[in-house]
Amino acid sequence: MKLNHINLYSRDTEADRAMFERYFGLHTLVARGTTMAIMQDDDGLVLIVNRFEKKLDGFEYPRELDVLHIGFIQESREAVDALHARLTADGWEIPAAHNAHGAWCFYFRAKGGYFIEVTTSTPVHPAEAYRGHQQ
Structure with missing residues (x-):
């Protein structure tokens, strides 16, 4: 079995997408405005950052x-x-x-x-x- 993807809430999907491309070598597969960015690394792991505000229900990062x-x-x-x-x-x-x-x-x-x-x-x-x- 292989870990396929990680999905994280992001307050700023565009800034995070740019950071992951510039510093960590991920490439963007899909960008849906400011709502979601789907990226992949060289080993095939997919990283998703999303801004689904309506689904947060008060969530805050530690x-x-x-x-x-x-x-x-x-x-x-x-x-x-x-x-x-x-x-x-x-x-x-x-x-x-x-x-x-x-x-x-x-x-x-x-x-x-x-x-x-x-x-x-x-x-x-x-x-x-x-x-x-x-x-």
């Missing part, structure tokens, strides 16, 4: 970045730093990259309201590895 976010993995610390530099040079206000759980990463809030993590691979330590239900 204020804390570790509660809800999407992540983009980079091959090296240098790649994380390079993307951070591009974003900050373009005016994004982003805290400095840092070491977290053995990975080098940074988080920032997209114009749509959700958080994005850019990180290197996080090592799984043997003591933390999932081993199924143990009785």
